[in-house]
Amino acid sequence: MEPPRTISVSQVNAYLGCPLKYRFQYVDKIPRPWRVAAMAFGSSVHAAVEWFHRERLAGRTPDLTEVLKVFDADWYAQNVEPLVFSERESKDSLAEKGRAMLQLYVESTNGVKPVAVEQFFELDLADPETGEVLDVRLRGVIDLVEEGEMLVDLKTAGRTLEQGGLERHLQLSTYALAFFLLRGTIPKLRLDMLLKTAKPRLERHPTTRSVEDLGWTARLIREVSLAIQTEHFFPNPSWRCTECEYFAHCQQWRGTWPLPSEQLVTVSDGEGVGESVGA
Amino acid sequence: MKADQLIRTVEVHDRNGQVIGSKEVVTYQGLLQKAHKEGLARLRTSLLQIPTEDNGRVAIAKAEVETGKGLFEAIGDACPENVDEFLAPHLIRVAETRAKARALRDAVNVGVVSFEELDGVRLPPDGGSPGSDSGRGSSADTAQAGRSSPAPRARAPIRRPAASGNGSEPMTEAQRRYLFRILSGQGYQREAAEERLKDLLEVERLSVVTKASATKLIDELLNAAPGNGTAGHGATPHHQR
Numbered sequence: 001m002e003p004p005r006t007i008s009v010s011q012v013n014a015y016l017g018c019p020l021k022y023r024f025q026y027v028d029k030i031p032r033p034w035r036v037a038a039m040a041f042g043s044s045v046h047a048a049v050e051w052f053h054r055e056r057l058a059g060r061t062p063d064l065t066e067v068l069k070v071f072d073a074d075w076y077a078q079n080v081e082p083l084v085f086s087e088r089e090s091k092d093s094l095a096e097k098g099r100a101m102l103q104l105y106v107e108s109t110n111g112v113k114p115v116a117v118e119q120f121f122e123l124d125l126a127d128p129e130t131g132e133v134l135d136v137r138l139r140g141v142i143d144l145v146e147e148g149e150m151l152v153d154l155k156t157a158g159r160t161l162e163q164g165g166l167e168r169h170l171q172l173s174t175y176a177l178a179f180f181l182l183r184g185t186i187p188k189l190r191l192d193m194l195l196k197t198a199k200p201r202l203e204r205h206p207t208t209r210s211v212e213d214l215g216w217t218a219r220l221i222r223e224v225s226l227a228i229q230t231e232h233f234f235p236n237p238s239w240r241c242t243e244c245e246y247f248a249h250c251q252q253w254r255g256t257w258p259l260p261s262e263q264l265v266t267v268s269d270g271e272g273v274g275e276s277v278g279a
Numbered sequence: 280m281k282a283d284q285l286i287r288t289v290e291v292h293d294r295n296g297q298v299i300g301s302k303e304v305v306t307y308q309g310l311l312q313k314a315h316k317e318g319l320a321r322l323r324t325s326l327l328q329i330p331t332e333d334n335g336r337v338a339i340a341k342a343e344v345e346t347g348k349g350l351f352e353a354i355g356d357a358c359p360e361n362v363d364e365f366l367a368p369h370l371i372r373v374a375e376t377r378a379k380a381r382a383l384r385d386a387v388n389v390g391v392v393s394f395e396e397l398d399g400v401r402l403p404p405d406g407g408s409p410g411s412d413s414g415r416g417s418s419a420d421t422a423q424a425g426r427s428s429p430a431p432r433a434r435a436p437i438r439r440p441a442a443s444g445n446g447s448e449p450m451t452e453a454q455r456r457y458l459f460r461i462l463s464g465q466g467y468q469r470e471a472a473e474e475r476l477k478d479l480l481e482v483e484r485l486s487v488v489t490k491a492s493a494t495k496l497i498d499e500l501l502n503a504a505p506g507n508g509t510a511g512h513g514a515t516p517h518h519q520r
Contacts, residue, residue: 004355044456047456047460051460069463069464069468070463072463072469073456073459073460073462073463073468073469073472074456074460075461076459076468076469076472076473077455077456077459077460078452078456081452081471081486091362120326120329120371122371137395141329172520174421214517264330
């Protein structure tokens, strides 16, 4: 397997969530058998918020109706192929919820002007404490950059942050790390959480990071990259397993390859029992 | 090449590398110079789609060129199937350069396609580098590409669609969502948008739409959007995450 020359923030998060799922998704590239509605819903809300800020960035004042149209279009498109809903949710109930959440978001928008929306970055990872180049390229996308060097990540969620969740939020840490490596200063950070509660809530959680925090983050990313290169893929059993798209594949895992027979072809060339390649 | 040379003739090769013809192209460098002469006030780019495995590694960038004549917008795309192999790790910058080249062409009123927008064309052996110093990309492209593949550019193998990535794969989820959002901006919602898409793509079901035809339609819809190209301002398309 080719070692990844570049790793994204999403990949780091995916690996830390479950190394075996990472393998199914990014190495074996097994198509997802189905999609979780909650994830698709979050993407649709995100698409509408992104459009809203792009309009603001362009100097326009988008009204709520237009924002909701973007959401409706995206949510409709998401449902062209079936999604898997939880018992309490449906296409229509989430559509209604999404509109309410976006109304709240638009009406709660502060007057701070966006400086960039979906800001892409890619850089050579270095340890900000020692200056050591870590031989990994890191890439990602910052949801929103506001005036005053404020980097914002937007999340939709069913419940508020768990204790310590803000300090450990890897995406924000990585944003700050990238900003520090590119600009030489530590930015302000904020996690905006749109909560899918009965009555939608918007929580804004400001935070920051120290250089030590950023060094810790850089080393974590380096270690994840190394673990991927050395093919350390194993399951991480948790409550998430019940909604994992690769649950069936995971059940076939025996600690050695090959993995799911319907997706992988066993190589019988005598160069290694059970070695397999993607079909 | 002279810095102000606008039009160049390039060789067109077949998949075996044989010269099968020639084509006149406009060069990025020439476009840029002409734009400056015509009062280039601003050249701004934004990334509309990041290349990921989910979207077939298609990078889409948008460029805005403002001259004394107004604001001109264009998009450019790049994926492993439409760039030289050695540029495959640099899709974002290639897409950006292509977008800039297209916007600049509109701005300076040049109808000839630019070298940066094409694949499968090469300079004659003594042709030097067309367009910008970097060939099809910005100077950063060349620097990056040089590190990953030191082979001389003119000798690089012609990149042709691989069997597994020739655009015949199904339209990605990201493409589908983007198309619906674009159509929403044009007044088509939900079922009406779906029907409109089927009409435009000439299919019975969206599940049979290929990635290549979706890419083509996105390009057409964005370029046909009111305000694109020649107008003073353009409606921001509903961007893809």
